[in-house]
Amino acid sequence: MTIRRLPLAALATLSSLSLVLTACSSDDEDASSSAGATASVAGDTGVSVNQASYPVTFTSPWGDSTLEEAPTRIATIGYKDADILASLGEVPVLMGDSTLNQEVWTVDAFAGAEPEKTFTYADDGSIDIEQLAAAEPDLIVASQMDLSDNYDELSKIAPVIAAETEDDISGNWQQTLTSLGEALGKQADAAQVIEDTTQAAATVREEHPEFDGKSISMLNYFGLDTIRYLNAAGTDAAKLMESIGFTTIDGSDGFGSDNISAERLDDTAADVMVILDNSQGQIDDLLSNPTFQAIPAVQEGRVLVIHNKAFDTGESAFTVNDDDEQQKGNLAWALGYPGPLSTQWALETLAPLLKNTVEGTSADDSQ
Structure with missing residues (x-):
């Protein structure tokens, strides 16, 4: 007998997770x-x-x-x-x-x-x-x-x-x-x-005034046919980003748990675009997509691509943009399922990456 959850391929979807009980003998x-x-x-x-x-x-x-x-x-x-x-x-x-x-x-x-x-x-x-x-x-x-x-x-x-x-x-x-x-x-x-945890976010916000008022969209990417919006309004991921000064785009709560079609990528446009890449080598399909490329933040280099190595090698590690150097920890997981410990770890890990992204210093890596 089983309790059923979303598969791990749905990592970091912060809409309602449901369990389906198929049998029980208790x-x-x-x-x-x-x-x-x-x-x-x-x-x-x-x-x-x-x-x-x-x-x-x-x-x-x-x-x-x-x-x-x-x-x-x-x-x-x-x-x-x-x-x-x-x-x-x-x-x-x-x-x-x-x-x-x-x-x-x-x-x-x-x-x-x-x-x-x-x-x-x-x-x-x-x-x-x-x-x-x-x-x-x-x-x-x-x-x-x-x-x-x-x-x-x-x-x-x-x-x-x-x-x-x-x-x-x-x-x-x-x-x-x-x-x-x-x-x-x-x-x-x-x-x-x-x-x-609240103080950790406040410290990041104080140290990074460049975050204040900037809108942010975080896409959980498994391929062009499986793109999910991570920081929809009201989710833990949205609250986390808001706690350090970012804003949530209008209409984000309408994405729900459904996949976002490539044709609707322009609806996710924000000042900063964060891509959690779980696609095992299909990231170029997104980065070269005409609708994605038309987003102003993409054109101006304000894109952060976090390549999750968990699906490639099983390792708890990630790389950033075109840099092959691995960093320890599953950052996509921490952002998708934030608790107190993962929030504190993610803030420390993510803040310098977001700083570079807001400043557009990753332009060459995201095109």
Whole structure:
């Protein structure tokens, strides 16, 4: 039996991710309940010390889930959830093996520890729910997912931290982190992580006034037939760019999760164009496309191409524009699934690249 997710070919699509439960044999009692204290939302922590208090209830559009005692076996099934948990000094009992392979920021935070179990996303993006149940979690973190078809099935295994509102499905790691702080009695730690991440963005914005007011479009490129808009309005990626001074183009929320046809590339025009190249050698098809070339930012050299090596070699590395020197880390992943650790890492890594791009110093590389 499986929980189905978007395939990894859909990396960094920040519209609603959905799980499709095809079968389940769990006979456990439904853990869903409305009793207890509701976990606070991001920005409303209001705590200065860590304090555990149970039961605690986590709300979602699909039901409430109550945690009766401190969890010790937390399973993370979303792409960014291990990152969020690691920011609180915790290691999940179960997570995707792609985290170990691609998220250097999360692995570094584990400080030598490893999860007890990992799972592999299938080619079609499915997750084996039997593996999830076999890990015997006492809390499941499933952020940025539409659980309308299977929230009840997951909550039979363990209480679930999910999106608190439908808007949170498109991205709100702060809400997930705050809920985890409630679950672990680490409210102050969670608030501090949010503050540190906010300050990291503020520092970048202060150091790079050239970003202020510039519009930015980030395209996740797998080939001309598979182009997705990454920083649509309201997504975590859009909020990340806005936090350092960039603006989101009008109408970006209309792109959704659908592929953008080559003929519509001019609709993505912005002052700065960022291409996350996952195409395994097809980048010239985009760079030479007449519609893409007609975008003023492209003509003026304000294009940043980040070549993701994960699909070429399996390495957690990237190269920039025409430079063959590899840099460590999956920057496309960090931008596509930003949590607190990946956000801080991505800001430090991306800021100097964006500076060059805004100044148009990569003109020769992007043509």
